[in-house]
Amino acid sequence: MRNYKLTIEYDGSDFYGWQVQPGRRTVQGELYRALEEFGPDAVKVVGAGRTDAGVHASGQVASVKADLELDCVTMRKALNAKLPKDIMIRNAEQVPLSFNARFDAKRRTYQYIFIMRKSALWRRYFLSVPDSLDVDRMHRALLDLPGERDFSSFASAGDDCSSKRCNLMRADLIENKPLLIFEVTADHFLYNMVRAMAGTLLDIGRGREIDLDGIVRARDRSLAGSTLPPYALYLIDVCY
Amino acid sequence: MRNYKLTIEYDGSDFYGWQVQPGRRTVQGELYRALEEFGPDAVKVVGAGRTDAGVHASGQVASVKADLELDCVTMRKALNAKLPKDIMIRNAEQVPLSFNARFDAKRRTYQYIFIMRKSALWRRYFLSVPDSLDVDRMHRALLDLPGERDFSSFASAGDDCSSKRCNLMRADLIENKPLLIFEVTADHFLYNMVRAMAGTLLDIGRGREIDLDGIVRARDRSLAGSTLPPYALYLIDVCY
Helix, strand or coil: CEEEEEEEEECHHHCCCCCCCCCCCCHHHHHHHHHHCCCCCCEEEEECCCCCCCCEEEEEEEEEEECCCCCHHHHHHHHHHHCCCCEEEEEEEEECCCCCCCCCCCEEEEEEEEECCCCCCCCCCCEECCCCCCHHHHHHHHCCCCEEEECHHHCCCCCCCCCCEEEEEEEEEEEECCEEEEEEEECCCCCCHHHHHHHHHHHHHCCCCCCHHHHHHHCCHHHCCCCCCHHHEEEEEEEC | CEEEEEEEEECHHHCCCCCCCCCCCCHHHHHHHHHHCCCCCCEEEEECCCCCCCCEEEEEEEEEEECCCCCHHHHHHHHHHHCCCCEEEEEEEEECCCCCCCCCCCEEEEEEEEECCCCCCCCCCCEECCCCCCHHHHHHHHCCCCEEEECHHHCCCCCCCCCCEEEEEEEEEEEECCEEEEEEEECCCCCCHHHHHHHHHHHHHCCCCCCHHHHHHHCCHHHCCCCCCHHHEEEEEEEC
C-alpha cells in the first residue's frame, strides 16, 4: 500500500463538482475510474476541498491510497494519459500512509475572478461586472475581514461543519485589467463562504454602505451579499 | 437609409466563423437574424475581418446599412437584447453612407495567446505550451518582421487576396504570466497569416534556428512553422 499526494488542475465547467455522485460526472469519480484501470486493488481518494459544480481548480490536492508500486513520475504520466482533458495531474509525490489531504490541510486559498466590463468572452470562467467599481473602497473594507472568528454570516444553509469558526489569514484584491481577483486564504471555509464574501465585496465596490466587521459579528447570513455563481471561483492552493 | 459602425465582441467557440454560411451558425448570420427583427427592410452587414471558425474577437468592426431610424444607443441596446450571449455589441455609432468596415480599415490588430504551462483550464481560449520558451529570443526575432513586404511565406492555400503584400506595422510579445501574448498589427492579413506567424514564433522560442527575415524573402510557405489552432486567436482592434 502506498499513499500519493496529487496536485490537480481541472476545468469545473462540465463537472457536478468534486465529490462522487451516482450517475453524475465528477472529478473524484473520474479519478476513481482512471485509477481502476491500474488494477482491481482497493483505492481511496480524499480531496482537500469539495468544490461545487462549476468551480475550477488549479491547485486542488488529493491523497490516493492504493496497492500500487508505481513511482511518482510514472503515476502522474499514466494518470494523465487516462484522465479526460479537463483534469490534469500537475504533480504527484509519495507521502506517509498517515497523510490525509483533507484533514491535514493547514490552509486553502481560493480566487474569485471578476472581469470589469460587459463581456461575451470567457463567460464560463469570470464573472462580468459592467458597473464601475470603487476598488480602493473594496481594498479598505477587506482589512476588516481576517481573524479567527465565527463566519456564520457567510455560510449557506447546508454547511455541515460543526463549528462555524475559521481562521481567515488573508483577504486581498489583485487588479490585472480587465480582471479583478479576490484572493482569500483560511484554514478551512464554510459552505459557499467565498462566493458570499465575493458578493458582499461587490456590493461594497458598487457603493453600498457595508460594515464587514459588523456583519461578521452579527452572525446573520441575511446581512451579507448574495452568493455569486460558481464558474468564477478557483481553488488555487492547499498548504500542509 | 442609415449606416452604423458597430464594435463587436464574440466568443468564437460555437461559431463557424464570421461569414454567413447556409445552415451554419455564424456571427454575421446571427447579426442578420437580430436585425431582421427590427423589420423587413433591406439590411447589409460588412465585417472588417472574416474570422475563421473558433477565432474570437473583442474589437471586430462591422458596418450595417439599414432602413432604420434608430439612434445609436437604442440600436446597441436593442441588438444586445436580441443577440445570443456569445455576441455583444460594445459600441454603435452613425457613420456616412460611404463608410465600409472592410475596405476603409487602415489597420487590424490580432493577438495570439499562449498559456505557458500544461493546462486543463481555459482550453478553448489559450494555447497551452508546456515547454519552457526562450522569450528573449522570440522578442529579438520579431524585430525582423515589420515592413511593407510580400508575406506569401505565411499565407495558407485558400488566400484570395490578389496581392500578397501587407504593411506589417508592429509585432510584439507581451508577458503576463502564465500568459504570453503575441500581438501584431498590419493594414490587412493574408489567410491564416497570424496563426502561421505564431507557429513560427513558437518554434523560435523552442530553440529552432530560424531566420524570419529570410523566410519572408523566400516567399515559400514550407519554410515557416505550422498554422496553430484557431481558438487562441483574437481580433482585438480595427482602426480607420
